[in-house]
Amino acid sequence: MYEGFDVWAFLSGLPLGLAIAGIILYFSWRKGKKERRYDERYTNVHRQAKSISWGTTSVAILVAWAIVIIVEGPGLAFFILSGLWAIHMISYGVGAAIASKQN
Numbered sequence: 001m002y003e004g005f006d007v008w009a010f011l012s013g014l015p016l017g018l019a020i021a022g023i024i025l026y027f028s029w030r031k032g033k034k035e036r037r038y039d040e041r042y043t044n045v046h047r048q049a050k051s052i053s054w055g056t057t058s059v060a061i062l063v064a065w066a067i068v069i070i071v072e073g074p075g076l077a078f079f080i081l082s083g084l085w086a087i088h089m090i091s092y093g094v095g096a097a098i099a100s101k102q103n
Contacts, residue, residue: 061085062085064081065081
């Protein structure tokens, strides 16, 4: 370890930061509810934005996957990207199943 490095201060910073962010999120969400910011239009806009983002991420992962396999061959980066792609697609399948049950 580095001299003068306080591990406890370092480890307490993450929970403290998460707590402060949670408090700020709570109050901004509460104010938004009072001002009716989270209506049907808000939900539709963000649902569409998430859909576009998911498609863009899928294309980006596939392009990165192709570049890694061409440049480096089947190395560690290839298997990391393959795992990332599998997680990405499994999360889509689970999300689609949940959305299908709710509708």
